[in-house]
Amino acid sequence: MCPVPPGRVAAHPDPVTAPRSHWDVVVAGAGPAGLSVAAACAARGMGVVVVAPHLRPWPQTYGMWADELDAVSATLLGGPASRTPPLGRRYPVTVVRTTAGERDIGRGYARLHNDVVHGLLLDQLRAGGGETRRGSVAAVHQDAAGQVVTLADGTTLTGRTVVDARGGGPGSAxxxxxxxxxxxxxxxxxxxxxxxxxxxxxxxxxxxxxxxxxxxxxxxxxxxxxxxxxxxxxxxxxxxxxxxxxxxxxxxxxxxxxxxxxxxxxxxLDAAVRRSAGVPVGAAAGLVHPATGYSVAASLRAGGTVADALLAGADAAAVRALVRGARQRASLGLLGLGREVLLELDEAETDTFFQTFFSLPESAWVAYLDVGSAPTSIAAAMLRVARALPPAARRTLVSTAVRTVLRATPAGPVRG
The missing domain is CATH 3.30.70 (Alpha-Beta Plaits)
Known part of the structure; x- marks a missing residue:
């Protein structure tokens, strides 16, 4: 062995640490649903990695009701909204106009500050030890080690659970x-x-x-x-x-x-639930409101619920049932029927429909616009609209609803 020359220190290379490849939770996708779950899991001490093609703030305009923004702020901030800057901008007056005139519907509106919320969720993720990886997800599958995400470059990331937040499919409507x-x-x-x-x-x-x-x-x-x-x-x-x-x-x-x-x-508005070995959340779970397109408030609020279930040891099947259970599926089915009615209306009929819709008591139309409402509340709102419409519009609504139900009903056996 050669001696070290005088005046020099023997070089000992730093040990090479292999990149981590196994986590408690792997989140595929960095939209509002994915980041809210990831941040909540990290805050509960779970090992989390988020993989997405990029981590830039979301470019879309995200609107919600002002009371929904309050609920989102309480969920993400752990209490009353006190953050500066706020998570969104509130508009105290919300107007709907039809050919019959203008109506202040009495419920404040809000627009999400995407950069603030995106930065807050990333901060919470990293403060809890969570990591991020850039890449495109090619596949999600189950093996003996857990659920595995394979990236387009061949890299694999394994987790006890994969949360699939890559959004829904294209949809026909x-x-x-x-x-x-x-x-x-x-x-x-x-x-x-x-x-x-x-x-x-x-x-x-x-x-x-x-x-x-x-x-x-x-x-x-x-x-x-x-x-x-x-x-x-x-x-x-x-x-x-x-x-x-x-x-x-x-x-x-x-x-x-x-x-x-x-x-x-x-x-x-009618995209199928993403078929995945993991747990779909947000739009990937089909949780976009079928008749309005709204989803961001529900996605941001759901992170803690999913994280609590994962922390308690629930498997992927149990969490899928939590995200999209029987009650939720029934509500989505009714709202989907409402969407099919809207698809059949022309300009004049649509104008009449919304004149009637926003003339209902606030509790009725608020329930219809919330994808998390109970099926009974949604059905009650639909019946109130039908009863309040003029006779011609009511006939159009009822006939469309009947045709939609008949198309969706499987044919029974033929009896001769």
């Missing part, structure tokens, strides 16, 4: 929207300091038959206003250029100026 940030005089379009939830009159053109579409809008933090031409539900989906052209005509007629890149929205 979609909500579509084209949005623009604008400046100018918004008087008569978006309420000052409030939110325009739906305006079914603004995008209509006399004598022109078009797919039903409404105007949606709210002021943004930079002083601009977001306007979106939105097709609530259509099969096949309404083409985005059609919505773009309708919005641009309105913007031009109102003398407004477009100041930023457009927002393009496509939300599947």
């Amino acid at each position: 979609q909500q579509r929207a084209w949005g623009e940030q604008v400046t100018g005089d918004l008087a008569g379009l978006v309420p000052d300091g409030g939110a325009l939830l739906m305006d079914w009159a603004a995008l209509r053109e006399d004598g022109v038959a078009q797919p039903p579409a409404f105007l949606y809008g709210m002021a943004l933090d930079d002083g601009t206003t977001l306007l979106e031409a939105t097709s609530l539900a259509a099969r096949p989906p309404v083409a985005l250029p059609h919505l773009r052209d309708r919005l641009h005509r309105l913007v031009a007629d109102a003398g407004l100026r477009i100041v930023d890149r457009p927002e393009r929205v496509a939300i599947p």
Whole structure:
């Protein structure tokens, strides 16, 4: 062995630590559902890794009700909302317009501050020792060691449980929207300091038959206003250029100026639950509201529930049943029936439907708009709408509902 020359220290290379490949929980996907579960698991002391193609803040505009934002803030912050900056912006006045006029529906609206919530969840994940990996998930399967995520580059990550938060499939019915940030005089379009939830009159053109579409809008933090031409539900989906052209005509007629890149929205409303060995959550579990496209508030609130079950030792099958149990499936089935009714309505019928819908007591329409509501509450709201509609509209609604139920009912044996 050669002696070390005078004046030099023998070099001992640092031991090489192999990259970790086994965790308690592997989360595939870094949307709101995935990050909320990952952060909650890490906060409970579980070993967690999130794998996704990127970890940038979500680009979509996420809207919810102000009381839902309060619930999200309490869940993510562990108590009353006191964080600066807040997790979202509240709009105390929420307006719905139809050809019959304007109505303040009396329930505050909110827009999520994506960068704040995204950063908060990543901070909670890392504070609890959680890790992140960049990559595209190619497959999820079960083997003797646990549930395994295989990435496109061949890397494998094994966990006791894989939480699949990669979103849902394409769906045959979609909500579509084209949005623009604008400046100018918004008087008569978006309420000052409030939110325009739906305006079914603004995008209509006399004598022109078009797919039903409404105007949606709210002021943004930079002083601009977001306007979106939105097709609530259509099969096949309404083409985005059609919505773009309708919005641009309105913007031009109102003398407004477009100041930023457009927002393009496509939300599947009838996508199947993702087939996975893991536990699907959020849109992957089919938890997008079938008639409205909303899901983010429920996804952000559900992280703790899933984490508690995993911490208690529940297996993948038990957690899947918790995320999408019989009660939830029954509610989704009724809301899916509501979606099918909306798909059959033309512009005038849609306008009449929402005149009636928002004339109900708040408790009725609030229950219908919450994917977590009990089936009985959703059914009661649907019956109240049917009873309140004018006779012609009621006949359309009932006949559509009957056709939908008959199509979904398997044929029995033929008896001769």
